[in-house]
Amino acid sequence: MSEARNFQVDLHGLVDLLSHHLYSSPRVYLRELLQNAEDAITARQLEDPDAPAEISIRTFAGGLEVRDSGIGLTVDQVSELLATIGRSSKRDEIGFAREEFLGQFGIGMLSAFMVADEIAVTTRAANGSTTLWVGTADGRYTVTEAPERDEVGTTVSLTARQGAEQWVDPQSVRDLALFFGSMLPVTITVDDEPISDGVAPWDPAGTSGERKARLVGYAQDELGFTPFDVIDLKVPAAGLDGVAFVLPFPANPAERATHRVYLKRMLLSESLEGLLPDWAFFVRCLIDTSELRPTASREALYDSPHLEETKEALAEQLRGWLVRLGATDPRRLSDFLRIHQLGVKALALHDDAMMELVERFIPFETNQGRMTLHEVRERAAEIRYVASVDEFRQIAGVAAAQGMLLVDAGYTYDADLLERLASVHPDVIVARFDPTELATAFEALDPATELDLRPFVAAAEKALAPVGCEVAVRAFDPPTLPVLYLVDRSAAFAAELRATREKVDGLWAGVLGALDTHDESKPQLVLNHRSPLVRRLSSLADDGVVGLAVEGLYGHALMLGHHPIRPADSALVNRSFLGLLEQAVPSATKDTP
Incomplete structure (x- = not known):
């Protein structure tokens, strides 16, 4: 006869799992406390829109307390929610996460055990008594009545364990609160010093000039550069709002671009990768989303079809900015292209509109001077290119003296773009030039x-x-x-292949022999x-x-x-x-x- 039993939870093991495998650093404890406070305020304002929205953090020797003006908990809710790991008050009656709230996993409070052995929660709901819940890292907790609070809300207090004191140092707490919560639409103070006014840089507050100045100032202070331009980003389906800062200097396309992403105004990641396609390495984004799902650690976005659709929408908006710039301000587009040619060239490999921009605005090296592909098409019925910079340097002057126009396609993407030009314009003939053809022109x-x-x-x-x-x-x-x-390229390849075959063992010699073109040209x-x-x-x-x-x-x-x-x-x-x-x-x- 079987008997249903409940799992036993080792809280010490669970806290170790959180600190070493789920969260990247103990510093997230303050983010989780801010998040709970913000959600409590949101819950109260759903019932009373005029309710105050304030979070006050006070530090003391070796610890801190976080006080909010949120909805508070009744004694029954304290016993049910704070004592059940994985249970969250931010769910509806059938268990789905409510969209209004940041927290959805019910494990945020446990993050505080990464820096403290004991957590005290004093809370009062409207028309309810004040309750004190004290939990310890070994899994024990007590629930008692506490002296009445003057106002509805919750206070979380903790004292750092030995070795974790740096996380509750007043300066560290101020820095962490500013880092995670500076965009939250509530008033946050640390030791009575305001750190947030609830206005995000991308908000439409003030005039357009004031907003632009706010965005440029943010980029200078937080990202370390004055942007070439600022592009507004908006994806309503993802509840996404924000901006992309165009870098004023060339970016390395081999490096993964990272972006600063907020979830309902709470910092999700300051270095999120993969938000944009690889060709958009010339921008850094600052965005906020309310609909995309975070991972359990709330340090990345959950990979889903919804996220892929959002990425495509963002890419389309960046592409649209480039097209508009080419139509309305060609000189500024030329300035941009001088800085970020590689990004546009990469996009042009699979986008006809970008290919048109490349053709008309990006100059290529030729043996008759720098000129755009549009100018090359006007001068030559057939576009001939050399795919190696060294090869071009060798024959450029000689070919020019024979009246031949050659394009140097030895740089990144250039040869592929020239081949793509023939597919975009079927009347254009594009061919790679073989140096041995020069002899026939002599x-x-x-x-x-x-x-x-x-x-x-x-x-x-x-x-x-x-x-x-x-x-x-x-x-x-x-x-x-x-x-x-x-x-001749074919002869050179065959000669190099045969030279390599003489140096390797029998197996590889046989493989290379099968690739030999047997071209005996000298x-x-x-x-x-x-x-x-x-x-x-x-x-x-x-x-x-x-x-x-x-x-x-x-x-x-x-x-x-x-x-x-x-x-x-x-x-x-x-x-x-x-x-x-x-x-x-x-x-x-x-x-x-």
């Missing part, structure tokens, strides 16, 4: 000149045979550039026949000197193009340097006396 030499240069080319290729590089002589501008190193060293240096070099009859000079030009081309230097390349360049020094410094013809 002017070929006449047959007689090529015939005369054959011995020179043969000597040059012999010198570069150890590094597997072909040699070609072409005529191209500018004449000041004597040499250019061109390598890199090409193109010598510029319009260069006076190359023409002088080609006229030399000494193959040894020609070889040393070509090796030196090869090393110069590698460094100019920021190409990786292999051991074989390094050995060749060193040999060229020393050989040319030997030629430049003749040996002595006779011994000195």
